[in-house]
Amino acid sequence: MKPIGNVQSVEENDISFISSMKLKNGDFVAYQDRWVTPDRFILCRVKYAQSLKPFPDEFLFNSDLNPKAILEFSGMDTEDYDKYLITASIVGYFNEAIGEFKHPRTMPDNGESVYVAGQELLKDVSKAAVGQRGSAAIGSVLGTDVPVVLSVKDLVSQHLSIIAATGSGKSYTVGVLLEELMRPNNRAAVLVVDPHGEYPTLTALQNIKEFREDDYRPTVKVLRKENIKIKITELKLEDFMSILEMTDKMETFFARAYYALPDRANFRKADLLNEIQALRNESNQSTIDGIVWRYESNIMSRPIFDDFQHMQLKDQFSVGQLSILDLSGLSQKEQQLISAVLLRRLFDARQGTINEQYHEKDEKYLPYPAFVVLEEAHRFAPQNGEAKSKNILKTILSEGRKFGIGVCMVSQRPSKLDSDCLSQCMSQITMRIINPVDKNQIAASIETMSKDILDELPALAKGEAIISGVAINTPTLVKVRARLTEHGGISRDAPEEWVAYSKKAVAAKVVAPAQKQQYKLF
Numbered sequence: 001m002k003p004i005g006n007v008q009s010v011e012e013n014d015i016s017f018i019s020s021m022k023l024k025n026g027d028f029v030a031y032q033d034r035w036v037t038p039d040r041f042i043l044c045r046v047k048y049a050q051s052l053k054p055f056p057d058e059f060l061f062n063s064d065l066n067p068k069a070i071l072e073f074s075g076m077d078t079e080d081y082d083k084y085l086i087t088a089s090i091v092g093y094f095n096e097a098i099g100e101f102k103h104p105r106t107m108p109d110n111g112e113s114v115y116v117a118g119q120e121l122l123k124d125v126s127k128a129a130v131g132q133r134g135s136a137a138i139g140s141v142l143g144t145d146v147p148v149v150l151s152v153k154d155l156v157s158q159h160l161s162i163i164a165a166t167g168s169g170k171s172y173t174v175g176v177l178l179e180e181l182m183r184p185n186n187r188a189a190v191l192v193v194d195p196h197g198e199y200p201t202l203t204a205l206q207n208i209k210e211f212r213e214d215d216y217r218p219t220v221k222v223l224r225k226e227n228i229k230i231k232i233t234e235l236k237l238e239d240f241m242s243i244l245e246m247t248d249k250m251e252t253f254f255a256r257a258y259y260a261l262p263d264r265a266n267f268r269k270a271d272l273l274n275e276i277q278a279l280r281n282e283s284n285q286s287t288i289d290g291i292v293w294r295y296e297s298n299i300m301s302r303p304i305f306d307d308f309q310h311m312q313l314k315d316q317f318s319v320g321q322l323s324i325l326d327l328s329g330l331s332q333k334e335q336q337l338i339s340a341v342l343l344r345r346l347f348d349a350r351q352g353t354i355n356e357q358y359h360e361k362d363e364k365y366l367p368y369p370a371f372v373v374l375e376e377a378h379r380f381a382p383q384n385g386e387a388k389s390k391n392i393l394k395t396i397l398s399e400g401r402k403f404g405i406g407v408c409m410v411s412q413r414p415s416k417l418d419s420d421c422l423s424q425c426m427s428q429i430t431m432r433i434i435n436p437v438d439k440n441q442i443a444a445s446i447e448t449m450s451k452d453i454l455d456e457l458p459a460l461a462k463g464e465a466i467i468s469g470v471a472i473n474t475p476t477l478v479k480v481r482a483r484l485t486e487h488g489g490i491s492r493d494a495p496e497e498w499v500a501y502s503k504k505a506v507a508a509k510v511v512a513p514a515q516k517q518q519y520k521l522f
């Protein structure tokens with residue numbers, strides 16, 4: 001390796017060095033740990049770079065003149081002005097035995113050589129190697145072709161957040177992650193809760209050879225609203241309350257009817273309606289009418305609520321299967337309710353299976369971990385306000401690790417996402433964020449987000465991310481790799497569509513002779 005500069009000063013965890021190479025924030029450099037282990041390199045992450053020697057003010061007065069040209073004209077050495085003072089924070093050296101970076105505890109001497117970190121050092125940012133069991137090759141270290149490979153074990157056991165402003169590449173990155181999870185080295189059981197129907201294009205991966213090995217071929221199953229069934233007994237009293245939006249008086253009567261059911265684990269929609277009607281007397285006619293009207297229009301007539309059928313958990317969670325729950329076309333309340341019921345059943349199944357309460361023949365037996373991706377997570381766990389799915393999500397985020405349930409929360413509005421939920425995601429893929437309120441929420445909820453990383457967020461380009469947390473060895477700027485399947489969340493080109501539509505309309509007018517006005521002279 002050829003040195004690119006020399007250490008000028010050291011302060012706290014930062015080194016400053018002078019170089020003629022203009023490095024970018026997030027680039028990695030290294031110096032040698034000369035006094036302790038001479039051949040050991042210490043990795044550092046560049047925080048900022050600034051020109052070392054400012055031009056004399058007089059050279060800058062006239063914007064028509066190039067200051068460098070004035071320098072040359074004055075016979076001064078331009079090279080002195082092409083140097084940068086670069087500050088980088090120490091990441092450490094990779095300790096194979098503990099599998100993480102350790103701080104060297106000694107700082108470099110002034111004048112120590114600094115190098116651009118090469119492939120050999122950069123590979124240590126990844127927690128796994130490409131193709132290894134439990135690896136997800138998500139992209140490369142920005143500006144290099146060194147792969148960044150995440151640990152799937154850590155993503156699943158300690159949850160993940162994917163946060164970015166709209167259009168920055170969130171759902172594209174989710175697609176890349178899902179591709180990695182479905183590869184033969186992972187064969188994951190994954191469910192994506194997809195409120196906009198963006199992920200069905202992933203079905204193509206079933207036919208791509210990279211995803212096959214021996215007899216393994218991933219399955220991608222799209223569950224659309226017509227196939228979504230919730231057995232009425234799966235709803236709790238508070239679910240009914242939230243769907244029916246009743247007055248306090250109505251809620252009191254409704255609760256009475258619900259508790260009057262002879263068997264709350266086994267009833268039909270009409271049985272509950274009968275119990276409501278049975279409460280009718282002369283003094284409560286209008287209240288009961290109100291409940292009945294709400295119950296008939298929101299429960300009786302909705303096909304997703306069924307007397308007998310419900311979605312089988314094993315249909316949604318199966319090893320080597322990516323299930324896409326396409327909730328487009330359903331109201332936000334319905335989306336929350338479906339997710340709540342599903343997450344509750346998943347938690348119960350995994351808890352019961354691990355505690356040996358459910359056995360092989362039981363419908364609720366689920367003998368493998370599961371990963372749930374929640375797009376638009378702020379809808380399911382809002383920071384302010386209620387959502388039926390919020391409590392169970394909190395439970396899974398805090399206890400899911402014991403039972404092998406991982407959650408990936410995807411959102412473009414972290415400030416609208418419950419901060420407790422966000423702080424439970426121990427790995428983070430954070431893309432461009434401009435809104436200061438969102439940045440503050442990230443700073444408050446994600447411990448690994450240092451100020452210099454936060455400052456980088458608005459400058460990230462489409463498809464660039466900062467990956468931090470337990471699935472990677474140190475926070476790293478990453479270029480997310482290209483998708484193997486087509487991306488489903490295409491941004492619409494409004495002017496293109498307007499012009500195309502207008503041209504079609506004009507052409508229709510010109511060529512439609514039947515509609516042409518016939519003029520007679522006399």
Ligand SMILES: Nc1ncnc2c1ncn2[C@@H]1O[C@H](COP(=O)(O)OP(=O)(O)OP(=O)(O)O)[C@@H](O)[C@H]1O
Pocket residue numbers: 164165166167168169170171172173412462463464479480481482483487489490491
């Ligand atoms: N890593 C990448 N490589 C190449 N193109 C990318 C990458 N990431 C994103 N893009 C491009 O950027 C566009 C926007 O990405 P994407 O749809 O993922 O944004 P988003 O953050 O999910 O937006 P929204 O919040 O509106 O859904 C995509 O259509 C895609 O063409």
